Amino acid sequence: MSIHIAAQKGDIADKILLPGDPLRAKFIAENFLENPVLFNEIRNMFGYTGTYKGERVSVMGTGMGMPSISIYAHELITEYDVKKLIRVGTAGSLSKDVHVRELVLAQAAATTSRIIQNDWPEYDLPQIADFDLLDTAYHIAKDMGVTTHVGNVLSADLFYSDLFDKNIKLGTMGVKAVEMEAAALYYLAAKHQVQALSLMTISDSLVLDEDTTAEEREKTFTDMMQVGLETLIAKA
Ligand SMILES: O=P(O)(O)O[C@H]1O[C@H](CO)[C@@H](O)[C@H]1O
Numbered sequence: 001m002s003i004h005i006a007a008q009k010g011d012i013a014d015k016i017l018l019p020g021d022p023l024r025a026k027f028i029a030e031n032f033l034e035n036p037v038l039f040n041e042i043r044n045m046f047g048y049t050g051t052y053k054g055e056r057v058s059v060m061g062t063g064m065g066m067p068s069i070s071i072y073a074h075e076l077i078t079e080y081d082v083k084k085l086i087r088v089g090t091a092g093s094l095s096k097d098v099h100v101r102e103l104v105l106a107q108a109a110a111t112t113s114r115i116i117q118n119d120w121p122e123y124d125l126p127q128i129a130d131f132d133l134l135d136t137a138y139h140i141a142k143d144m145g146v147t148t149h150v151g152n153v154l155s156a157d158l159f160y161s162d163l164f165d166k167n168i169k170l171g172t173m174g175v176k177a178v179e180m181e182a183a184a185l186y187y188l189a190a191k192h193q194v195q196a197l198s199l200m201t202i203s204d205s206l207v208l209d210e211d212t213t214a215e216e217r218e219k220t221f222t223d224m225m226q227v228g229l230e231t232l233i234a235k236a
């Protein structure tokens, strides 16, 4: 096992869905996977491996924020040889054109975090999605009839931030939504040369009076879960 994951090598598939909420991971395993087997409950960060349409896939929570997802993504990639990682998260809309329950595919992620600049202080290194996963997910979502937006997102360090007004201003630059993990996931994927994508369902809006409950965020964002799973198993 690794420091934070109680699985043996081989217990985790080479493709994984990563919701922030471990209970969303449990929901996905119980409702979408055949024969799900729990491989981790350290810190209640539930992780399962099962099959989806005959293909072996895993799903595991990452917790909230870039330090947390960085621990899990690092161990999944370097100790369990995971090659395709798709975040299935929630996000707050920064645009009046992007409404709750709609899907955002993070083509790229801006960030307030220093995680990347600490390693690359001379550069503004754009954090981008794997193009094949992005393209595949976009077409799957469109074919399913899901209202889908593609563009930049903001991965913020803080949920309760003094940058609230500036974050909203980023919406006028085409940044679709704010969340807290995509940039770190994309950075680690680039660093280790694996594929990553972040899909987010809009759970609330910072610019419109729209929101959803915690139970909805755990259990009802099923279009995103299906898009994520179909993208994981799609042949290149
Ligand atoms: O619903 P998840 O996937 O956790 O994503 C979003 O929700 C959390 C904040 O409520 C942050 O982790 C943010 O990125």
Ligand SMILES: O=c1cc[nH]c(=O)[nH]1
Pocket: 090, 091, 092, 093, 159, 178, 179, 180, 203, 204
């Ligand atoms: O407003 C929001 C909603 C979800 N996640 C965030 O980080 N912010």
